[in-house]
Every structure is written in structure tokens, then in C-alpha cells.
Amino acid sequence: MNCIHYLFYKSRMVRFAICIVLLLISLLTIFKAFEYSMWMVSIIATEFCWVFMLLTLVVLLSGFLSSKYQLAGTIAGIMALILFTTPIIRAYRVAANLKQDFIAVFGPGGPIADSANTQLPYSFFNMFRRNNDIAYKTYIYNKYPDLNLTMDYFPSQKKGNRPCVVVVHGGSWNKGDNKQLPELNSYLAGIGYNVAAITYRLAPKYQSPAPVEDVYAAIAYLRQHAAALNIDTGNFVLLGRSAGAQIALLAAYTLREPGLKAVIDYYGPADMVWGYSVPASPLIMDSRKVMCDYIGGTYQQVPKKFAACSPLEFVNKQSIPTLIIHGANDVLVSPDHSRRLNLKLEQNGIKHFYLRLPWATHGFDFNLNGPGGQLATYTVERFLNAVTK
Structure with a gap:
């Protein structure tokens, strides 16, 4: 007993x-x-x-x-x-007004996939759905003596020349590759977009603006091979996550590319000067060292380079439409970056949409079917249809 x-x-x-x-x-x-x-x-x-x-x-x-x-x-x-x-x-709660809020800015959008007409911004039952994988091909889009830059190309599953989304991966500018989070690439290809997920030169060996130059080179390659890849060269969109979002935003606001229609920013550092002054917790990441390795010195040593790396500094009345997605609980990149970018876009009258996710943290879109993943994907899809129509 x-x-x-x-x-x-x-x-x-x-x-x-x-x-x-x-x-x-x-x-x-x-x-x-x-x-x-x-x-x-x-x-x-x-x-x-x-x-x-x-x-x-x-x-x-x-x-x-x-x-x-x-x-x-x-x-x-x-x-x-x-x-x-x-x-x-x-x-x-976010989903309840998302469709109406987005339409208020961009209108109903262009022609979209049939399923999207009835798709909900968020559904509990969609958390259990299976993601479809689209086969991709890898191309070398630029060569250096010690490095080949590649792109994984996910072709649109709809016939004809289609818009192309260029995806720039995250990784604090010093790591990561274009294999990150491929689920969204497959999803976008499935609804009619070509997707090119690119690699770029990494810090500290390569510093800014090298990655931005690589984005330019990737678009040039895609334009050159547009006929074979079925790309509508009048409809390019950049999409970046974290450090990749900083690269995508900077390229979008400085590149004079007539076919570049918009940029999508997933939790990116948009104000490098402010970001250096308010670093992340050292228990999370040494954000100042990461920025110094990428930019080439401390803010005190190279203040002009910090300004030159800040996408927010290049927003003007001719800037392209922007989608900002950020979680309020992000501990790697402060949501204040997105708040500041949102304000600058408002001041310049640029069409943009800011999707705020109160519970989400950095990298929330790791799960495309999670609460944050569903809402972000829904918004990205409608944004792409609106800007590429």
C-alpha cells in the first residue's frame, strides 16, 4: 500500500x-x-x-x-x-477588419486566384492544412572569383508571362541562405507568381552596399532571361525578411527600375541610425556588433554609412508601394523600426499597409499556417494582386 x-x-x-x-x-x-x-x-x-x-x-x-x-x-x-x-x-480580432482596412488603401486589387475570393484572413481549421511544395530550379545569377551567387526559381503554376517576386533572406547579414522558409515561395508560385529566392554576399567579408548590388544583379539576370522564365518584366516585387528586409527596402527605394512595382518588408530594420542607438538585449543578440560588421564600423566611426544603409532615409514622394509586417513582441528587430517607416511613408503620401500582429515575435512566419503566418500570407497575396494588376 x-x-x-x-x-x-x-x-x-x-x-x-x-x-x-x-x-x-x-x-x-x-x-x-x-x-x-x-x-x-x-x-x-x-x-x-x-x-x-x-x-x-x-x-x-x-x-x-x-x-x-x-x-x-x-x-x-x-x-x-x-x-x-x-x-x-x-x-x-485582427482578421475581423483586415479585408476592409486593406481595401480602403489599395482597393479590391487585380485578378486573383479563384480560391482567394472566398479565403478568410484567418481560420482555426487552416492551422492543420498541408502546404504544397513546388519544384524549383537553381540558377547562378552572378559570379565572383571566390563565390557564385544563386537563386532558387519557383515557376508560376499559371501559364503565360507572370509577375516575379524576388525574395531576400534574413540572417543578420552574416549567415543564412535562400533555402529559408520556402513555404511562402511555393504558395506564391501556386497562385500565379514566379518567385526567385536569392543568395547574396555576406558580412563581415562583404559589407554594405554589396547585398543591395546583388539584388540589382538578380533583377538584371531575371530581366535578361525573362522569355525563358516566363516573367512579366513590368511586374517585379521585392520581399525581404529581417536583415533581408533592410536590403530589399534599400534596393526598392534607391533602384531606378521601371518594372519594380512594390516591396514587402517582414520585420526589417528600417532605421539603422536609430537602431544602433537602441540595441537589442545582449541576452538576445549583440545587435551593434552585427550592424558594425555589415556597415564597416561603429556609428561614431562611419555615421554617413549608417544613414546610407537606412531605407527610411530614402523614402520620398516617388517611392514605391510598401507592405510592412511586424510582430509587437519582436525582440530581435524592434517594431519601432516599422512604426518609424510607416510614419515616413505617411508623410510622403506613399501607398502602404502596415500589418501589426500583437502577439507575434521575430520569425513568426516560420509556420505559414499559424495565426501570424495566415494573416501575413493573406495580406501579401492581396498586396501582390493590387500592385501588379
């Missing part, structure tokens, strides 16, 4: 410990991560929240006895379950 009582006691303690751990993880759906590994956990907690909801329910249903550890665990589990539902609740 003593052995049985001991086993019951141990099981209650394990249940209690699991509920506490789940509660701590669930706090990341509300509060910003304080450390790098916690940031990665926060992506999973917010964009795969249904997994944690299911796990919490299983733990809760494992026992509701009245002992202090059972009761305490049950209370912790219920609190965790409520918090894990908050990204879903907030996603529905």
Missing part, C-alpha cells in the same frame, strides 16, 4: 511540474522573450499554439483530485490553456 501511495504522489508531482512548465511557456504568448532560446520557444508557443493547447488539455484531464498538488496543477494548467488560446483570439 505504501508503494501505491508513493506512486500516486509521484504522479501528482509530475503532473504539477508539467502544468507549471506549460504555464511558463504560455507566458511567451503575452510577454516578450528575455533570452535567445526563449525567443525560439516563443515562435513555437505562438504559431503552433494548438499543439500546446492539446498537450495542456491532456495533462488537465489526467486528474482533478483535491490534493494540494492536483489542485495547484489544475489551476496552473487552466491558466496556461487560456494563455495558449490568446494568439488565436487576437488573430480573429
Whole structure:
């Protein structure tokens, strides 16, 4: 009997410990991560929240006895379950006005995929859908003595010459490649867009403006091979994530390319001068060192280069339409970058849309079907249809 009582006691303690751990993880759906590994956990907690909801329910249903550890665990589990539902609740709130807000800026848009006419900005059940992979081909678009720059080309699944989205990957300017987050590339190809996901020269060996020059070279290559790749050269759009968004924005606002119609900014650093003055937490990332490696010195050493790397500095009344997407809980790139860019675009009368995701963190679109992933993809699709019509 003593052995049985001991086993019951141990099981209650394990249940209690699991509920506490789940509660701590669930706090990341509300509060910003304080450390790098916690940031990665926060992506999973917010964009795969249904997994944690299911796990919490299983733990809760494992026992509701009245002992202090059972009761305490049950209370912790219920609190965790409520918090894990908050990204879903907030996603529905954002979705409620998203279509009308977007139409107010860009109108209904051009011809879009049949399915998009009835597609919802967010659906709980779409969190379980399967993503389709589109086969791509890899091309070398520029050569250096020690480096070949490549692009993964996802052809449109609709016939004829189609618009082309050039995707610039993130990675703090010093790492990463064009294999990152390919799900959106396949999705866009499936609804009728060619997608070219490019590599570029990385810091610290190569510094700004080398990556921007690589974007120019990629567009030149695509234009040169447009007939073979079925590209409508009057409809290019740049899309960048994180550091890649800074590159895409800077290229978009400085490149004199008649066929470049718009730029999409996923949580990018738009004001490098301000960003240097307000660095990220050292527990997350040494953002000043990352910027110095990319730009070639501290702000005190090369202030003009910091200004020259700030997309916000080049916004004017001739700038192209811009889509900004940023999560309020981003701990790597402050949402203030997007707020400042949004204000500058407003001041210059540039058509733009700012999608704010209150629960989302940096890299939330890791899951295309998560709350943030669905809302971002919905908005990107409508933005592309509006600017390439």
C-alpha cells in the first residue's frame, strides 16, 4: 500500500511540474522573450499554439483530485490553456477588419486566384492544412572569383508571362541562405507568381552596399532571361525578411527600375541610425556588433554609412508601394523600426499597409499556417494582386 501511495504522489508531482512548465511557456504568448532560446520557444508557443493547447488539455484531464498538488496543477494548467488560446483570439480580432482596412488603401486589387475570393484572413481549421511544395530550379545569377551567387526559381503554376517576386533572406547579414522558409515561395508560385529566392554576399567579408548590388544583379539576370522564365518584366516585387528586409527596402527605394512595382518588408530594420542607438538585449543578440560588421564600423566611426544603409532615409514622394509586417513582441528587430517607416511613408503620401500582429515575435512566419503566418500570407497575396494588376 505504501508503494501505491508513493506512486500516486509521484504522479501528482509530475503532473504539477508539467502544468507549471506549460504555464511558463504560455507566458511567451503575452510577454516578450528575455533570452535567445526563449525567443525560439516563443515562435513555437505562438504559431503552433494548438499543439500546446492539446498537450495542456491532456495533462488537465489526467486528474482533478483535491490534493494540494492536483489542485495547484489544475489551476496552473487552466491558466496556461487560456494563455495558449490568446494568439488565436487576437488573430480573429485582427482578421475581423483586415479585408476592409486593406481595401480602403489599395482597393479590391487585380485578378486573383479563384480560391482567394472566398479565403478568410484567418481560420482555426487552416492551422492543420498541408502546404504544397513546388519544384524549383537553381540558377547562378552572378559570379565572383571566390563565390557564385544563386537563386532558387519557383515557376508560376499559371501559364503565360507572370509577375516575379524576388525574395531576400534574413540572417543578420552574416549567415543564412535562400533555402529559408520556402513555404511562402511555393504558395506564391501556386497562385500565379514566379518567385526567385536569392543568395547574396555576406558580412563581415562583404559589407554594405554589396547585398543591395546583388539584388540589382538578380533583377538584371531575371530581366535578361525573362522569355525563358516566363516573367512579366513590368511586374517585379521585392520581399525581404529581417536583415533581408533592410536590403530589399534599400534596393526598392534607391533602384531606378521601371518594372519594380512594390516591396514587402517582414520585420526589417528600417532605421539603422536609430537602431544602433537602441540595441537589442545582449541576452538576445549583440545587435551593434552585427550592424558594425555589415556597415564597416561603429556609428561614431562611419555615421554617413549608417544613414546610407537606412531605407527610411530614402523614402520620398516617388517611392514605391510598401507592405510592412511586424510582430509587437519582436525582440530581435524592434517594431519601432516599422512604426518609424510607416510614419515616413505617411508623410510622403506613399501607398502602404502596415500589418501589426500583437502577439507575434521575430520569425513568426516560420509556420505559414499559424495565426501570424495566415494573416501575413493573406495580406501579401492581396498586396501582390493590387500592385501588379
